[in-house]
Amino acid sequence: MKTTRLENRRTNPDFLNGVPELVLLKLLDRRPMHGYELVRSIKRETGDALAFGEGCVYPVLHKLESQGLLESRATTVRGRERYVYHVTPSGRTKLKRSAQEWTEIARAIQTLLQGGNDDTPVAST
Amino acid sequence: MKTTRLENRRTNPDFLNGVPELVLLKLLDRRPMHGYELVRSIKRETGDALAFGEGCVYPVLHKLESQGLLESRATTVRGRERYVYHVTPSGRTKLKRSAQEWTEIARAIQTLLQGGNDDTPVAST
DNA sequence: CCTTATACCTGATAGTTCTAGGTATCACCA
């Protein structure tokens, strides 16, 4: 349970990894869903750019719930159990922060990638 | 050595993780550098948005060299050894492909994040 | 001579994601 403070982090946040977490939070913030539905939703909504399997989605759901960022309601539809997850207030806070950090990092990388070979006279050592 | 074909991949590429690899290739494509210089360069050029330590950079450099994507030249400056890395032609090819995939994924995520709560009537099962 | 900065490197650990399984219910069809 790393204390992820923006100020005193000396390392990169989890955003190079934590993309599934971010995506789940965002999709569930749009509308509550159950796990199986999420798996298909991710593929559909990203045009197959992202495809997280069940083995990725379910553990993340459980982790987020245990952290109080998600809550689930068990419903039984046609004999099948469904756990419909929705974002809690603190989950929404987390989502906002995460989305912002992701955007920041993505922009930094994008800027790097777009810059051609530079001839900026860097006073190297 | 997974065969990372765009067509028949059923999973996500390494880009959720392989950011250091991408960044190193890009920076070295701009101008050859040695490892220690890279570490500082990443922080500086991304405005501290990214900060990969030596423990991350050196292994990646070695991996990329062993894959023929980088080559190094040993030089001795003021008694200190330096291994200056530069990108090979196949490294440049890899860089282009990687950068493109990253952009694609980043755009997909960004689109997700920007979309507000949607009311699209999804004919849910 | 001792500390700091440069420059390189690695081992152990922690964390994430993927693969590949597993269970159970229902709908459909023969």
Add this chain to the structure above:
DNA sequence: TGGTGATACCTAGAACTATCAGGTATAAGG
């Protein structure tokens, strides 16, 4: 009645990354 496929959930094990925390060695400055 029995089989198959879709739905819906779950987990263990493996693989991979990146970090942390160390290590070596040279040169410069006090």
